[in-house]
Amino acid sequence: MTIVGLTGDEAIAYAVKQSKVDIVAAYPITPQTIMVERFSKYVADGEVYTGYVCVESEHSALSACVGASLTGARVFTATASQGLALMHEMLYIASGLRCPIVMGVANRALSAPINIHGDQSDMMGSRDSGWIQIYAENAQEAYDWTIQAFKLAEDRDVQLPVSVNIDGFIISHSMEGVDVLEDEVIGKFLQSRKPLFTMDPEKPITVGALCFTDYYFEFKRQQVEAMQNARGVLDKVCKDYKGISGRNYGAIDTFGMEDADAAIICLGSTAGTAKEVARKFRAQGKKVGAIKLWLYRPFPSKELIEAAKHAKALAVFDKAISFGAPYGALCTDVVSALHELEERPRIFNVIYGLGGRDIQPSEIELVFNRALEIAQTGVVKESTVFLGVRE
Amino acid sequence: MGAVVLEAGSSLKYKTGDWRAFRPVVDAGKCVNCLLCWIYCPDSAVVRKEKWIEINYDYCKGCGICAHECPKEVIKMVDEQR
Numbered sequence: 055m056t057i058v059g060l061t062g063d064e065a066i067a068y069a070v071k072q073s074k075v076d077i078v079a080a081y082p083i084t085p086q087t088i089m090v091e092r093f094s095k096y097v098a099d100g101e102v103y104t105g106y107v108c109v110e111s112e113h114s115a116l117s118a119c120v121g122a123s124l125t126g127a128r129v130f131t132a133t134a135s136q137g138l139a140l141m142h143e144m145l146y147i148a149s150g151l152r153c154p155i156v157m158g159v160a161n162r163a164l165s166a167p168i169n170i171h172g173d174q175s176d177m178m179g180s181r182d183s184g185w186i187q188i189y190a191e192n193a194q195e196a197y198d199w200t201i202q203a204f205k206l207a208e209d210r211d212v213q214l215p216v217s218v219n220i221d222g223f224i225i226s227h228s229m230e231g232v233d234v235l236e237d238e239v240i241g242k243f244l245q246s247r248k249p250l251f252t253m254d255p256e257k258p259i260t261v262g263a264l265c266f267t268d269y270y271f272e273f274k275r276q277q278v279e280a281m282q283n284a285r286g287v288l289d290k291v292c293k294d295y296k297g298i299s300g301r302n303y304g305a306i307d308t309f310g311m312e313d314a315d316a317a318i319i320c321l322g323s324t325a326g327t328a329k330e331v332a333r334k335f336r337a338q339g340k341k342v343g344a345i346k347l348w349l350y351r352p353f354p355s356k357e358l359i360e361a362a363k364h365a366k367a368l369a370v371f372d373k374a375i376s377f378g379a380p381y382g383a384l385c386t387d388v389v390s391a392l393h394e395l396e397e398r399p400r401i402f403n404v405i406y407g408l409g410g411r412d413i414q415p416s417e418i419e420l421v422f423n424r425a426l427e428i429a430q431t432g433v434v435k436e437s438t439v440f441l442g443v444r445e
Numbered sequence: 446m447g448a449v450v451l452e453a454g455s456s457l458k459y460k461t462g463d464w465r466a467f468r469p470v471v472d473a474g475k476c477v478n479c480l481l482c483w484i485y486c487p488d489s490a491v492v493r494k495e496k497w498i499e500i501n502y503d504y505c506k507g508c509g510i511c512a513h514e515c516p517k518e519v520i521k522m523v524d525e526q527r
Contacts, residue, residue, distance in 0.1 A: 152447035213446065251449050260450035273448050 060232045062225035063088035065193040066132070066158040066218065068232075069200035071096050072240045073156075076127035079107035079118035083137040084170045085222040086160040090132055112137040116144035116155075123153035124261055126249035128204060131155060134222060135162035138176045142183070148215045149184030149277060151261055154207035154247070155215040156200065157185075160226035161322070161373075163409045171410020172222030174321065178374040178383045184277050186216040186284055187351040189321040191307075193230040196220045198301055199348070201240060205291045208247045211283040221323040221373075223410060239298050281352045288349060305354035307346040310336060311361045314343025316425035319362070319388055320371035321347055324406075324413055328371075331418040342422050350384070355391035362392065365399045366429035369421045369439075373407045381438065400428050406441040417441055461488070465507030467522040473497045475519040482511035482520065 060068060067089050070078070078097075080090040097106040107122075109115045112133050123129045133141060138159060148155055159177055163169040177187060188203060190196040196218060203216040220226050251259055265273060285305065292303040309329045311317060318328045325346035335342045345361050347354065362368060370389075372382025379386060385403035392398050404421055407413050421441065428434055476497035483491040483498060490505035491498050500511075512520040 150447070250446065251451075258453045260453075260455070261447065263448055263450050265448050269448070276446060 056234050056236075057231045058234055059229050060193055060197070061088060061227050061229050062190070062193045062196045062220040063158075063160060063227065064092050065197035065232050066200050066220070067092035067096070068234060069197045070130045070156075070158075071102050072235070072237055073130075073201055073204050073244055074128065074241070074246070075102070075104050075130045077105045077107065077119070077122035077129045078131065079109050079115045079122065079129075080131045080133065081109055081112045081115045081137060083112070083134050085162055085172065085226040086132045086134040086137070086158065088226065089158050089160070112140040113144060116141040116148060119155050120144060120148050120151060120153050123148070123155050124151065124251075124253055126247065126252035128208070128247045129153070129155045130157070132158035132160075134160045135164055135170075135176045138180060139164060142180060145180055145183035145185060145215075147262075150273065152213040152277075152280070153215055154204075154213055156203045156207055157215065157217045158196075158200065159217050159219045160222045161219050162222040169409040170222070172224050172226075173373045173408050173410060174219070174221075175374040175408070177217060177219050178376070181351060181383060184214065184281075185351065186212075186214055186281070186349075187219060188216065188348055189219045189350055190225065190348075191323055191325050191346060192225060193228070193232050194301075195303075195348075196225060197232050197234065198295065198299065198303065201235075201244060202291050202295050202303065205244055205294075206284060206288055209283075209287045209291075210248070210250070212280055212287050213250065214277070214280050214284060219322065224323045233299075235299060243294060243298050284352050285354070303348060304357070305347070305349040306357045306361060307348060308343065308361045309345075310341070310343035311345060311365070313341055314365050315341040315429040316367045316369070316422060317343040317345060317362065317365045318369050318371060318418070318421060318425070319345045319347070319358075319384070321350060321373070321384060324371055324373070327413060327415055327418055331415050331422060335419075335422055340422070340426060342426065347384070353387050353391065358388065358391050359395060362399060363395055366432070367425040368399045368401045369404050369425045370401060371404045371406060375405060375408065400432060400434050402428065402434050402436065403438045404441050405438060411442055413442065460503045461506055462503045465502075465505060466525055466527070467507045467509060468502065468525055469500050469505065469507065469509065469511050469520045470523050471498060471500065472519040472521070475517055477517055479516060481514045481516065485510050485514045
């Protein structure tokens with residue numbers, strides 16, 4: 055066991071280094087910068103054989119990645135916020151052309167007003183782009199998921215791009231002890247990519263050809279299939295990874311859901327605070343729990359139903375707004391997933407942390423208390439709560 | 446998968462003629478074989494023949510440029526009535 059001090063960004067860069075990536079094309083943007091900064095140092099110091107493509111924008115970064123991925127290379131990029139927004143059209147091309155690119159995203163608020171701090175508006179705005187989305191709670195998870203992401207993306211039955219998301223600054227810039235694996239161990243776990251097609255001048259192929267009313271729909275249907283396949287493949291990848299690391303991952307992580315009356319559902323770093331507060335409540339004999347979704351796309355409906363079906367009240371945390379929608383994106387998905395249950399928990403939405411506003415344990419306590427009250431009365435007075443806002 | 450085309454030159458198999466709403470019909474006897482239509486056709490769907498031109502309806506999309514450019518006005522655009 056080797057523990058090293060790494061920030062979330064550095065943990066991802068270290069994992070990418072060990073994953074023997076062929077090409078990295080990325081453009082720096084706060085709070086993702088350290089990912090590319092650290093990785094370009096590995097390149098400059100000759101610690102990796104990776105080709106590093108300097109580009110003039112995120113649009114070009116992902117374009118270069120798509121091209122590289124189509125040649126059969128293992129490819130990584132990273133971005134955040136406005137950078138991800140600038141990549142937007144290429145996101146669909148990467149998934150549509152079935153490029154298993156892995157992208158580190160240090161989630162950050164979107165302009166305007168300009169803000170560099172962490173919320174999940176950037177990736178939530180791209181949630182229909184056909185990318186698998188994983189959210190890590192801390193630097194350790196960021197490291198572990200990055201390695202697993204390559205194996206998931208490149209699986210024969212998946213062939214889809216994967217984003218590994220970490221909360222800007224909270225995770226990206228906080229240094230933690232990270233248990234890193236040996237290069238050889240990862241080398242065995244993650245063998246070189248076996249592409250289904252490659253760009254070879256001897257055997258020319260066409261990619262990105264025109265597809266109208268006659269075939270487009272079928273290709274989209276294939277992407278749906280690949281997303282569904284990703285669920286099973288993820289479990290297999292996590293099982294293999296547990297074998298080499300001893301760390302247990304999956305689609306969701308739960309705390310106290312065996313008998314919880316009230317629970318919090320969230321993504322990323324907030325889960326740590328939620329679990330800590332839940333422990334405190336448990337010590338007082340209050341039956342609360344927490345569900346953290348590691349996997350957001352494909353949405354782990356089955357696991358969520360299994361974990362949440364006995365709860366009476368759920369507070370779903372969204373660190374992003376979907377303006378004009380009934381709920382935030384995560385809450386909308388949770389409501390949809392639980393719809394098929396005959397007896398459903400009462401659900402309310404908590405919008406929080408926009409523009410990086412800190413979330414305190416005391417605020418989580420408020421939410422747990424409200425959820426416990428709803429569990430008892432069965433009445434949701436306010437379907438959306440804006441937590442920690444001045445109004 | 447990923448809309449990859451594994452062989453070269455396969456666009457020939459894509460018969461774009463079925464996009465056509467109007468078909469160009471040549472009054473062959475009056476064609477003077479000036480070949481302006483052959484030059485202007487964006488889809489290379491005008492075929493040169495000994496004395497006049499013919500249209501390759503497999504690829505003609507019916508844009509009507511040939512009829513517009515014909516100095517003798519012997520190409521008529523006829524509704525496909527689909």
